[in-house]
Every structure is written in structure tokens, then in C-alpha cells.
Amino acid sequence: MFKVKHLMSHQVTPLTMETCLTDAVDQLLSSGFLGLPVVDEKKQLVGFLSEQDCIKALITDSYHCDSHIQVKDIMHKNPLFVSAELSILELATIMGKDKPKIFPVVDDFNRIVGVITRSQVMSSLNQSLKGCRVA
Secondary structure, eight states: OOBHHHHSBOOOOOEETTOBHHHHHHHHHHHTSSEEEEEOTTSBEEEEEEHHHHHHHHHHHHHHTOOOOBHHHHSBSSOOOEETTSBHHHHHHHHHHSOOSEEEEEOTTSBEEEEEEHHHHHHHHHHHHHHHOOO
16 A cells, blocks of 8 residues: 555745735635645644635635735644555545545654645545456
């Protein structure tokens, strides 16, 4: 069975805590992901910002046409994350119990090495099931 490191997206540009809301939304939209990890100056995971977090903040700020919100104000401060060495089956079990659609992937030093999505996990499991079929 595959591990997270075999399927994760390596091309992810994390956000910083000081990024303003509009720049964070632009980065999130251009990434194609439903959320992005937030890192400190050492590139260590300190939070996670989702589309849902941004929508809530955008509603208020667009109404007032004024924003001073930074990522640190609206991010999840204790994000769930996984190791690149975790098996896809174990991750699927976690995803089956919890709601996250995307997980930051970290190394042994809590630095971001990628992200993995529910779609990537589902695709892997589906391919595995197709391989079980007898001709």
C-alpha cells in the first residue's frame, strides 16, 4: 500500500501569519486547494487556513470595505497534520472519522513538505480496489 509521501502534492506554498486576507485568498484560489498550511519563519507548521475561514472574514470585511485581517487572526491554530510515512489506508481511516478534506504533511522537524487531499486518498484506494478484480 502506498504511503502519504507517494501521493502528496509537493508543490505547495504555505502562508505566513502576517499575510493579509486578500493576499491569502488570492494564494488559496491560485493553489487549487481547499486550504493552505501556515508556517512561521522556520517554515514550521503553526496553523491552517481554509476557504471557509476566508469566506467568514470576507463577508464582514467586504461589507465594511476595510480589512486589517491577517492570516494569524483567522487561521486554525492547532491544525491536524500527518507524516509522509503514514500509510494511505491509515490516513483514509482518519479521514473517515474526521472532517478534514486536506492535511498538511510535515517532516520530523514539523516543517511542511506537502499536502494531501481526500481526493488523492480516494483515488488511490479506488485504484487499489480495481487491482483486486479478477479478469
